[in-house]
Amino acid sequence: MIDRDRRERLLTDEVAASFADAPPRLREVMGSLVRHLHAFAGEVRLTEDEWQRGIDFLTRTGHITTxxxxxxxxxxxxxxxxxxxxxxxxxxxxNATEPTVFGPFFVDDAPEIALGGDIALGVKGTPCYVSGTVRTTSGAPIPGARLDIWEADADGFYDVQYEGERRAGRGWLTAAPDGSYRFWSVLPSSYPIPHDGPVGELLDAVHRSPMRPAHLHFRVAASGFTTLVTHIFVAGDPYLTSDAVFGVKDSLVVDATEYPAGRAPDGADRDRPYYRMTFDIALAQEIQP
Incomplete structure (x- = not known):
């Protein structure tokens, strides 16, 4: 009878070898996945009950996904x-703007917003004017860059978390010939990620908070450049150092400055106080294969 360590090693080798005829990249990924999974199970001495509970967790994760x-x-x-x-x-x-997590709430059918328009489209919150310039990492403007923006409302919910098909708190616009962009929205609010499902159960079990600091999502794309997915975070938010998804980077933390009612940066008269945030974006050149 062979010893336990050799038996486990032989099984891992056999499973990894079963991918020998797969395309090269798939063979590499699957072989490494098998070896790491088996090493994990061996390191923690995974019990059959724990394995079954893990399968149940993943099954419920799939069932709640829509x-x-x-x-x-x-x-x-x-x-x-x-x-x-x-x-x-x-x-x-x-010199490129740092990326961060994509998140689960992007949609493809966001409305197009004119430069300087309002992506809030009626969502609850304090008005916020956001502007900046899209440039190359050497400082040249990138005209025509597409910016997709989306955010939660003042209650911490995205439009897709409500009943119905309404699109609000999101939109896309095109950078001006000088690379500049500008739009109105609402001041981002901190909020919990959805925690009424399996992921929330996991966070509760390990005593972790589901909270994310206030942020605004960006996806910026232009021909010849690597598409950027990033956020801007509101400076001073209490959750900047405990983001549930580890997405905060110092370079993405932006001051939100409050202004009284009156003439706004776009020349419009605002009848209530508003905030302003400025965020310049640098896109890296796309590397050709």
Whole structure:
């Protein structure tokens, strides 16, 4: 009879070898996945009951996932895998704006908003004027860059978390010929990630908070450049050092300055106080294969 360590090693080798005829990249990924999974199970001496509970957890994660709620992305986020994957794939150009997590609430059918328009579209919150310039990492403007923006309302909910098909608190616009962009929205609010499902159970079990600091999502794309997915975070938010999904980076923390009612930066007269945030974006050149 062979000893336990050799038996486990032989099984791992056999499973990894079963992918020998797969395409090269798939063979590499699956072989490494098998070896790491088996090493994990061996290191913690995973019991059959724990394995079954893990299968049940993943099954429930799949069952709660819908077109507007991606529980597997939430799981990836709270495990830090989303941010780790972004770090692995981030442009090497240190002058490029840093990326952060995509999140589960992006949709493809956001409305187009005119430059200087309002993406809030009626969502609850204090008005906030956001502006900046999209440039190359060497400082040249990038005209025509597409900016997709989305955020939660003052109660911490995205439009897709409400009943119905209304689109609000999101939109996309095109940078001006000088690379500048500007739009109205509402001041971002901190909020908990959805924690009424399996991911919330995991956070409760390990005594972790589901809270995210106040932020505004950006996806910025332009031909010839690496698409950027990032946030801007509101300076001073109490959750900046305990983000549930590990997405905060110092370079993405932006001051939100309050102004009284009156003439706004776009020349309009505002009848209530508003905030202003400025965020310049630098895109890295796309690397050709």
């Amino acid at each position: 077109d507007t709620r991606q529980e597997f992305i939430l799981l990836s986020d709270v495990l830090g895998l989303s941010m780790f994957t972004m770090a692995v794939n981030a442009p090497e150009d240190v």
